[in-house]
Amino acid sequence: MRKGVTHDPKVVSDLLARTDVLWLALTDESGPHCVPVNFAEEDGVIYIHSGRRGRKAACLDSGNRVAFSAALDIEKRKGGDDACNQGYRFKSVMGNGTPRELTGDEKMHGLDLITVKHLGRQLPYVDKVLPITAVYAIDIEEATARIKE
Template identity: 25%
Template sequence: MKKRELTFKPELESIIRKCEVCNLAMIDEDGAPYVIPMNFGYADDYIYFHSARTGKKIDVLKKNKKVCISFSADHDLKWVNEEVACSWGMRYRSVLAFGNVEFVDDYDQKEEALRIFMKNYADMDFSFNEPAVKDILIFRVKIEKMDGRALGY
């Protein structure tokens, strides 16, 4: 199977929209990688996340806003000869997005971010509880660079 680079933005966005979970990669204060799976929303070159207000992830992001987000979709195991291990391979499409975290404090922007977030999982209108919106931490990443790979497609 041949790997190919993906650069066409609509194709990259299509891969992102297929994903239910992404992996958010950060560098902690000791210079160690810290990667966690996250639910997300995507719109207009921004990836949206929600979180509790405290914890390691938030501590790391407040000190270093640079992140990388990994998306992977269309996984399909294939082989040429079922009995030869080296002939097996996983087809996939993936995207890496790079940017900086921005914390969202404005109530209306937080509510809009939650709508974008929920649209990724259910294409319907939602109402939101005002105390919950005020209490939740929303952050987003403006995508500064994005590229992708496809293997077997």
């Protein structure tokens, strides 16, 4: 295994908790599709929201596995006078899982987690927006964290 890489779910969860944006890699008949999303993670499950229409929603509704990545604390390190010694310090997570759409209390729980993570507190939702909002859970099947210092 590469130096600084771990499969420890606690490390993965800690890094995801401190990351604002998750890059979600999807695929459909047109090929790969990558989108940044707001998210929250709890107990090995990533929660995201989406409109019910569009390419992202169609990909998620297909049930095909997705990949994801996130990075934080990115800092250029001083590396000397040649190109080969340049680089970055960072913390990152990469993984994959299978999405499933949530309904009822599970949907609201996912929205609440996202809201609290990104806004710091629970806020009310607009009733007419909830029916046109999809919430997905991505059960993490495999994930690694890398800390490069």
